[in-house]
Amino acid sequence: MTIPDLDRRIIAATTGGLPLTPAPFAEVAGWLGISEDTVIDRMAAMQGAGVIRRVAIAPNHYALGLTANGMSVWDIDDARAIDLGAQVGALSFVSHCYLRPRADGWPYNLFAMIHGHNRDEVEALRTQIATLLGPSCRASDILYSTRILKKTGLRLTEGGL
Amino acid sequence: MTPLRRTPLTPDALDSTDRAILNRMQDGLPLVPYPFAALAQDLGLDEDALIARIQAMREIGAITRFGPFYDAEAMGGAFCLCAMAVPATRFDAVMTLVNAHPEVAHNYERTHRLNMWFVLACEKAAQIRQTADRIEREAGLPVLLFPKEHEFFIGFKVTA
Numbered sequence: 643m644t645i646p647d648l649d650r651r652i653i654a655a656t657t658g659g660l661p662l663t664p665a666p667f668a669e670v671a672g673w674l675g676i677s678e679d680t681v682i683d684r685m686a687a688m689q690g691a692g693v694i695r696r697v698a699i700a701p702n703h704y705a706l707g708l709t710a711n712g713m714s715v716w717d718i719d720d721a722r723a724i725d726l727g728a729q730v731g732a733l734s735f736v737s738h739c740y741l742r743p744r745a746d747g748w749p750y751n752l753f754a755m756i757h758g759h760n761r762d763e764v765e766a767l768r769t770q771i772a773t774l775l776g777p778s779c780r781a782s783d784i785l786y787s788t789r790i791l792k793k794t795g796l797r798l799t800e801g802g803l
Numbered sequence: 804m805t806p807l808r809r810t811p812l813t814p815d816a817l818d819s820t821d822r823a824i825l826n827r828m829q830d831g832l833p834l835v836p837y838p839f840a841a842l843a844q845d846l847g848l849d850e851d852a853l854i855a856r857i858q859a860m861r862e863i864g865a866i867t868r869f870g871p872f873y874d875a876e877a878m879g880g881a882f883c884l885c886a887m888a889v890p891a892t893r894f895d896a897v898m899t900l901v902n903a904h905p906e907v908a909h910n911y912e913r914t915h916r917l918n919m920w921f922v923l924a925c926e927k928a929a930q931i932r933q934t935a936d937r938i939e940r941e942a943g944l945p946v947l948l949f950p951k952e953h954e955f956f957i958g959f960k961v962t963a
Binding site: 644645653656657658659660662663664665666667668678682685686688689691692693694695696697698699700701702703704705706707708709713723724727728730731732733734735736737738739740741742743745746747748751753757783785786787788789790791792793794 | 807808809810811812825828829830831832834835836837838839840850851854857858861863864865866867868869870871872873874877878879884886898901902907908909910911912913914915916917919920921947948949950951952953954955956957958959960961962963
C-alpha cells in the first residue's frame, strides 16, 4: 500500500501521540499548516483503511497490576484454526493472537499472548483457553519472558510479540 | 519520553472516575473537532476535568500514550517473529551479535529450548530472510522464522 504524502506528514506528526488539548486535531493542523477538517478527514480515511487501528489511550498494564504475561502456543487442527483463533483473540485477556507456520520441533500454529496479575492467574487463563479449544488442540505450551534483551522504539506498532 | 513504569500503582492511586476514563478511552475516540467534550458528557465530567485527569494519569504512569495507533504493516513495513535455540554458554555472545542488527526491533529471552525470540522490522519483505541468514551465519545457529499468517481481531482491554 502506498501512503499519500499528506498522510505521511500526519503520521510523522502523530506517531508520538496527540496533544492533550480540547481540539487536538486543530493543533496538529496548525503544526502542518493544513486545515483541521483535512486532518480529521485523512485520519478517518486511514482508520477506514486499517492504517490507524483506533485513536485511544494506552493504559500501562504494569501500573494497573498486569505484571505477568506469557506467550501461549497451541497446535490446532488447521481446519478449525481460523474459527478457534478468532474466539481466542476475542478474549479480554489476550493482547495478540496470530496464526504462524509450524517448524521442525515446533508443532504450534496459534500464538496468543496472555496477561494477568501474576503467573498463577496466567496459568488459569491458559486453562480457560485449553477448555475453549477442546479436542481441536493437540498440544500446547507457554513461554514466559525472563529478560528483555532489546527494545527499540518501534513506535508505529502497538508492540507485537 | 519518560521510561515505562513497570511496577503497579497503589490501589488508591486512581479513583472510580479515573478507572471509568481508562476503561472507556481504550475503545477509541471519535474523530471530531472536540473529542474530549464528546466523551466527557458520557462520563459525567466537563471537558477540562477530563483532560486534567488524563494528564495526571499520564504523569503517574497509568497511561503510556494518547493518540492514533498505527498499523506498521499496513503502512508498508515488513515484520517477522524469529526464534533461536541458543546454548546457555553462548547466550550473551549471541545476544550481542543479534542485537547489533538495526533490523532487530525487540528481543526477549524466554523459557523454552527456543530461548531467544526477536522481531525483525525491515522496509521490504525480502530483507527479512536476508537478515535472518546473516544472523544464522554469524551465530552458527538456525534462525526459525514465524511470519504472521493470520492476525485475529483483539478484544484485549485492561480493566482498570
